[in-house]
Amino acid sequence: MDRVAAQNADVTSQGRVQGGTGGRLFPPVEPFDRRMIDRGDGHAIYVEQCGHPAGRPVIVLHGGPGGGCSPVMRRFFDPDHWRIVLFDQRGCGRSQPHASVQANTTAHLIGDIDAIRAGLDLPPAVLFGGSWGATLALACAQARPEAVSALVLRGVFLGRRSELDWFYGGGAGRFWPDLWSRFVAPIPPDERHDLIAAYHRRLFSGERAEETRFALSWMAWENALAGLDSTASGHAPPDYARAFSRLENHYFVHRCFLDEGQLLRDRRLIEHIPAVIVQGRYDMVCPPISAHQLAEGWTRSDLRIVPASGHALSEPRIAAELVRVMQTMAGID
Template sequence: MVEPFDQRRIDMGDGHVIYLEQSGNPEGVPVIVLHGGPGGGCSPYMRRFFDPAHYRTILFDQRGCGRSRPHAEVDKNTTQHLIHDIQVIRQDLEIERAVLFGGSWGATLAVAYAEAHPESVLALVLRGVFLGRREELDWFYGGGAARFFPDRWADFLAPIPEAERGDLIAAYHRRLFSGDRAQEVRHAQPWVMWENALAGLEISGPGHAPPDYARAFARLENHYFVNGCFLEENQLLRDRHRIEHLPAVIVQGRYDMVCPPHTAWELADGWHKAELRLVPASGHALSEPRIAAELVRVMDGFRDDAAF
């Protein structure tokens, strides 16, 4: 296991303090890793995709989750705040340009940051693409994915009265932000379990997430989704022209039920410097064996081609 050579906390000056770590080669090609969720946090597993002799790997916990503080906080927590945080991190670490490596929500944030600051990006490596649009949220929380997983969908519906099931994001929002911590944790579990159950091609048992993790993940994800991810509808596709000069590789599970491949196809279609790799027999999760192997191949390919 690659261990960090630097761990620090950065005070963003507005009540949020961000945990950050660096591993690999301090003089290497910088890679900023953007975790999913929102609210997922980074983990040591995320270091495994980068040759430590070649890459300078930067992981950080986005606002409100992981080791960043305050925990589960949604005040001053928007896509624009996260874009600002990446700028502060890049400047604090004296990085002129970096590869952005992100999956799921991390892919959303990578594209949003790159479109805002294309001059600060070397390339994008994206997995399980999500662009924050209404149609994508409707697929997952409006009954699309439920057609394939009616049993898991029933578990997700169970805590919500039938009269409120027309808008499940709003219904869960009322409970995840009730001010009653016990109720928030109780409703965080089915929110997290619905996503976790569909993330891998091999579906495991329902299980339970640790309460503090579940509450942060569910509150942050719900907060972003109820606000349309703080993006204009279709903004990231509309503004793709701002990043079409940048190389990109998109790794997408053929059977991704959380973020179906159509979105990755739309993002790559007509972007001549983007390569879409549809991975067979794979779902959404970073830990999917074929997904993980393909991401290692992508990063080793950049290294071997001396792309940067």
């Protein structure tokens, strides 16, 4: 979950953010390195590095699945202290082939992160991810705990059936019945008992126009609920919406390629790793119960419930808290 709609992440309730102190985003920065990593299975992964080449490494895991990374994601880290690694996960952004779900599973993504670490010769890194990015960070850390120095998670999604049922089975729709009606309207009544499957049939119909139409509908539902202000969701370009929606739906049809409850079951493998969890109090996409369950009993975790905030990275208080977390990790007052 969580598209890369962060175009407004540099705007707070006090106005436009500039600089990198007091929880404000840092100024825009350009990569010092861009590359494509050929994975040998038909996929090539786009990777970029920003900041200090000898700084502490942080790997940014975008949401979706299918969201892609964006320039604003570079701005949560002091470029004088951090070696910032961003990449587009399989099938999205600048990675190729676009919108492809072939050889595209959670295990493949963990393998891609391994290849990035090896290709860049990275020491143990901080994993920084929100929503699906938090899911992937947890799965990666549990698979490779020796490669992770810390976790920074936002809007926790654990890939469980209950979470998918909440968002695609009518739970969130009880709070937004008008928007829910719009989401279910294109689906015949006899298919509405499983909207993920119903959308899957149409997102993978082989008819480009139909796939795009249903992709825009799929994405509109998530965008509308991502922020505390549901009127500020914006509109996605059709090609982006098609890639995002196909990839996200593909993962959800397959329950994120995780065993049910796996990320909580295997938390014991990473309990020695420090983690900060930043969660919006009014997150309608990934309700706070998942963050609470993840943090409960994890002595090295720090759960921060952010008031008056929803799900999106662009939520002003969420963005400010994440910057403060990364400043603290870098030893900056």
